[in-house]
Amino acid sequence: MNGITIALSKGRIFEETLPLLAAAGIVPAENPETSRKLIIGTNRPDVRVVIVRATDAPTYVQHGAADLGVVGKDVLIEHGGAGLYQPLDLKIAKCRMSVAVPAGFDYEHAVRQGARLKIATKYTKIAREHFASKGVHVDLIKLYGSMELAPLAGLSDAIVDLVSTGGTLKANNLVEVEHIMDISSRLIVNQASLKLKRETLGPILDAFTQAVEKNA
DSSP states (O other), rough: OOOEEEEEEETHHHHHHHHHHHHTTOOOOOOOOTOOOOOEBBSSEEEEEEOOGGHHHHHHHHHHHEEEEEEEEHHHHHHHHHHHHEEEEEEOOOOOEEEEEEEOOOHHHHHHTTTTEEEEEEEEHHHHHHHHHTOOOOOOOOOOSOHHHHHHTTSSSSSEEEEESSSHHHHHEEEEEEEEEEEOEEEEEHHHHHTTTHHHHHHHHHHHHHHHHHHH
8 A cells, every 4th residue: 555554442442542643634534432343444545444453553553554553651661662763752551561550469569578579461572670679489370361350369469450440359359559651552653664655744743742842
């Protein structure tokens, strides 16, 4: 395709990206939450949106199946970011990466005593680097969903996961004990597309930048 392909995931990222797209004069023809289509046209014949899993967005952009995309910092760190130009923190879909444990578990004492902790997470790279920087010995258990269940079922001592309001943790009798990093979504661009499609991509990137600065 000679036009521009934008990789987005359903849910919060799509909804919070809509105003940025509008600032660039791009309006998706359908809502992915109600449409079964995975490729959605826009009001511009040279721009389309592909709907992908959030964790797959960097891969689509890296390999040129999409020219640009929007993805969380957490996904970028886990992916590694190779071959991607990351020009802009969009400051949307904000949350935080945290360590959480069952209420009543003395996390600080366990760390001080040098205990080897079992940590459930799907963010193994972030968790590994965090605990290594603290000199804490951990066994990482990779999960893909319902992270809160792991310590409740005895699978792990703690979890490393994204936290927004903290409501899900509270509902499952878990508490945050350590903040690892703040997370927001980034704009990512295929490096070859940036060179070959600069005339088309440039105005879109500029519009995104101006919209973010305006809302800062």
